[in-house]
Amino acid sequence: MAGLAREIAACRICAQRFAETATGHEPRPVVWFRPGARMLIAGQAPGARVHQSGKPFDDPSGDRLRDWLGLSAHEFYDTARVAIVPMAFCFPGYDAKGSDLPPPKVCGQTWHDRVMQELAQVRLTVLVGGYAHKYHLGVKTGVTETVKAWRERAPEVFTLPHPSWRNTAWLRKNPWFEAEVLPALRARVKEVMDE
Template sequence: MKKTEHGSLAQEIRGCRLCADRFAATATAHRPRPVAWFKPGARLLIAGQAPGLRVHESGKPFTDASGDRLREWLGLSDDAFYDQNRVAIVPMAFCFPGYSAKKADLPPPKICGQTWHDRVMKALPEIDLRILVGGHAHKYHLGVKGGVTEVVQNWRAYAPNVFPLPHPSWRNTGWLKRNPWFEKELLPVLRRRVKEVMI
């Protein structure tokens, strides 16, 4: 795919307003702000869930505590993580979905993935390593129906080219404590693989 084609696709995504009415009806009553962060030559894909409020405000993916933890998991500096020539960051929804009346995160709207994801994946033909962050990404990229713990525990079945991860949110700190194998067994293998792909 030519760079001009990539540019028009990313620009098209950034101009998407399909969910304007949906977002206006949330507790945050915000406007769409799609965050498209990919280039055709990228070799590492980070498939996430959806931008949070801070990312919505910054226009740059993972500019929050979750991003700090994810970069630590991957062994990547900020500069390497945000190098679009090597890393594509493609969430299941490109916009912040908003909060419910109880301040809970709303799920990524399915219409976003249905509209954009097949096109974006075709625009990334050189991906060697897929890092799948959270259950929504697991379901799309792996076609699995199991829970996050079950899928991540089975990570060896997908390695070395795919690594399913839990979401790096602070809300999952308890999960990390209950599953020490994640940091002891999975992360060292993941970091080695990331280093190979980023060379």
Template structure:
């Protein structure tokens, strides 16, 4: 595990991190690091996601896009609750937008980010009662390698402390249509659990 250095709260040190500057400069987007840090102690619900997209990189706010709209709908909450850091923590596997490759595809988040920061970030969140593991990259970190569909279908094995979710990207619209059980079985249970954790 890489060693996180510096002083002050971990969220401030993550925000100042520039470990991946050479890596990002070499991508097709040639962008500078801009960590999107959205957590504070006291949060009860953790969204373990993949990495900020280009819009989050520009705005500094995670899930401020159609994927976020879909995720909030899945959770049954609005933006006000979603962005309340005293209730909801968003800790991705990579805090920065990783960039695009030469073909315009998303580059996976660099492993050094989670290796450097994740343990400290989680140590700052002792009150988490529910973790949403969103997308294949986060699932591989938390659960090891395996097929996303099988994991999501087996959601009861992880509930009520964790829910395993596909990524809410528009790219997964076909998956959602192919797997109607997700909306019929998983989402009602997820919404009930989110309400219990945030308001119970």
């Protein structure tokens, strides 16, 4: 790890915030990018399992996302081709009811512009979930409307719902996503990865 990635890995801006969550955990930034990557996956924030492993999307959501993209785990974790940059590099923790806390805005404000400057070779950006949609696109619409408008941004940008099991009902209710978006996404991913 070098330069900016090392700085992010050492970040402790949210130490007090995380100590006050129901999980009472320490920061552990999950940094997974290198300059030269051709594809950017911009997500929300690491979950508890990723916090433990230190590997992004190392959970059932990651399995679903890799399936959506048509990538093997080996391809997905190839930092020479794929950058994985969440809205917050650390697990934000749970609230008192056990729900995920939102990604702290300070993380994006502190790091994202600098990270994006290092990722000048990106040819495909995959925005996963509402937080990434809002930050990268500045949209005010909800996830369904943003994902439905995928053709307006393709083939450079694809907007996806979060691949969490919590969105299984959303997927059933919106069959157009698997029928229309995923084939186009997989074709574009293959094109970019094969370059």
